[in-house]
Amino acid sequence: MTFNPLRERGIPLDKQLRNWRELNVTPIDPDHADPYTRCRIIAMNGIEVEAVMFSHQMARHCPDTEIKQQLARVRYIEAQQQKAVNWLLPGLASVLETTLAYEQVAVDLTAWVARMEPDPYLQQAYQFGVLEDFDHLYRYANLYEMIEHRKAEKVVDQLTEVMPGRPTIMHHRDPVDNVREPYDRATVDPLSKLHALTIMSAEQQTMNFYMNVGPEYMEPIARQLYQEIGLIEEEHVTHYESLVDPGESWWEMLLNHEYNECYLYHSFMETETDPKVKAIWELHLNMELEHLRLAAEMFNKHDTRDVAEVVSPKLPKPVTFEPNKEYVRDLIATQIDYTTIGTGYVQEAHERFEKFQEQIHGGEQPPSEAVIEENKAKSGEEYRLETEGPHPVERLRLS
Template sequence: MTEKPCAGKGLPTFPTFGGQGMAFNPLDHKGIPLDKQVRNWQELNVDPIDPDRADPYTRCRIITMNGIEVEAIMFSHHFNRICPDMEVKRRLAEVRYIEQQQQKAVNWLLPGQSSVLETTIAYEQVAVDLTGWVARMEPDPYLKQAYEFGVLEDFDHLYRYANLYEMIEHRKAEKIVDGLTEIIPGRPTPLHHRAPVDNLREPYDRTKAAPVSKLHALTIMSAEQQTMNFYMNVGPLYMEPIARRLYQEIGLIEEEHVTHYESLVDPGETWWERLVNHEYNECYLYHSFMETESDPRIKAIWELHLNMELEHLRIACDLMREHDGRDPESILAPALPEPVTFEPNKQFIRGLLATQIDLTTLGTGYVREAHERFERMQEQINGAGHVPSDEVLEQHTAQFGSDYRLSTDGRHPDPAQRRQDEQE
């Protein structure tokens, strides 16, 4: 490692890593000592990205890392609440304070002039392209199916919010996603409402699962949890009745998604094992985004935070050795997987639309036929009509003559119509 100045506003000098493409094992590197990590107000006062000029995937990386940091903070708080050891509580509190500073630096990169709806559309772009990438890379077929199932629902949420955005702000979501992500119908949002028991999945086996599978599950759970929390808080801030109602509906579906993804994590993992997995995942994602970031200033922040997380991981590993009696190397990969990459997933999503749009869940599995429990839930929540996600399309059509959609390849989004178009 060599030393270089951080390209951020007022940020300190920190180590940098050479050799892009080389296997990187976080356990082999020293980070910034914990007592050197506290930043003052000038250092935390980062300049936000320019919403009109920034790479949309830079914004996606910011949103992702905010979700990861929030999960790390809340996990540490929950651990603190059940931990009787004062020395452990002290270490958790010290690291947690730095995680809070990291979260502030990351989330404050978002521009204040963006509206809640613009940020919402960016959140759903994250959900589509992050989950789509994870689904493509996941080696376990059952876990892969969980991500494929969920991404078709987030895809439809993006479509519904894009229609709402044009209705109440008179702008097109194309400006936000920049053509990187299509905005067309997915699995219809009204069909996402399922009985709570049908949102539970089988967890991976912590003794057999590939290390990357554990990182994938933790990443998508954290991202969906962030979205759930965001909608719970911002939904009632709108004056427009249709906006308030759409956030309420999709916010309830995000509850289902968090249940869906958190169920994938083996509940047999000890608190120490979970602590190590959280810190290792933060190293993985900061390293991934440092490798793939297009904005040099933001890249420097990812690298600075990686150097901090290396020390957080070392502390977590020491706690695991002392209190769990195991070496962290027994549960971690010898090197980080290939970097998490934000990139278009258009053809992958199109393939899922053609083959999985009619799926629902039954218990911990998936079926194509509506079953009694699903139909009962549909009747309970949608039976009286006035479904917000359908009403937003009806109102958009009444206002503009059609729904809003962004098909970037010029082909019809409906698979049957698309085949007909190709034949013609």
């Protein structure tokens, strides 16, 4: 049965405010929870953070006090939602465990979006990014083993492999080459708008997380690795945010944000395995339906188009966290040597790329390479979790 969020009625806004007892959610058990439950929590936290920050930006560009007050009412509820979602993460988990989960989100969410994306240019953008996040997971997994003496499969289980992707040392590019061509809001599939907003939000939250937790470590290699990968996450945010058509009006962007929240809460409600967490997804969906209705009202009042011209009357296929091992392996085998030039992609290092590499590395070994060498020296070998046979590139060399 199709679900039309534009017709469904949610909880009235004046009934959505929660007290402290209601916000005091029970966190998941880090040792027994489904890893993909943790991934859904991290993904929705990123979506809610983006919703709050976008609303603030819209308010800062809005001269109408009444509209700013309406945004503030909804934004406060969004802030409560963000707290409830993010506080589902267990305090028992270390920062590195949460980091591994962040990268699992980046790998399996981006890979799923790439598989489902109807536009070839946008699909390529997600394929390019996922190989870099895949390598970040490998670097952090080695740091985790070296510092905490634990294996990354404790966090990712057997759902996501841990092995080299596009080497992190090769992710540093001239900033101008991180900007992509945007989709055309007038002709693009509505699903593509949701994909772009989802991955941009997830990567933005990862960037925020690393820039804040990195200096909390005492170990020099940890501080350095978070600094390096945190800079790459900034590149990724540039990469993904540039896919969004800058010609979208504020009312259209607000509508897309609220619609995307409905889409993801509905998706996660449909696929969640933890009953308590599922109940939160359902509650928040019913809140977001009202937020979407209010956004649609403002769109109808201030924009010249019909809501149906911007968003679909029915939700797409649910976003699903699932293993993407073979898909990622195929990308490694065919696209591991890609880099960007302008708004396109090439398989050969160009002059601007090489010049930036020389400047950023300064002839020294970057933290992403040092962490592998240090873990080999300490643990006897680098950490990998290969569940489907040899690494694709190594497999090609052996064949």
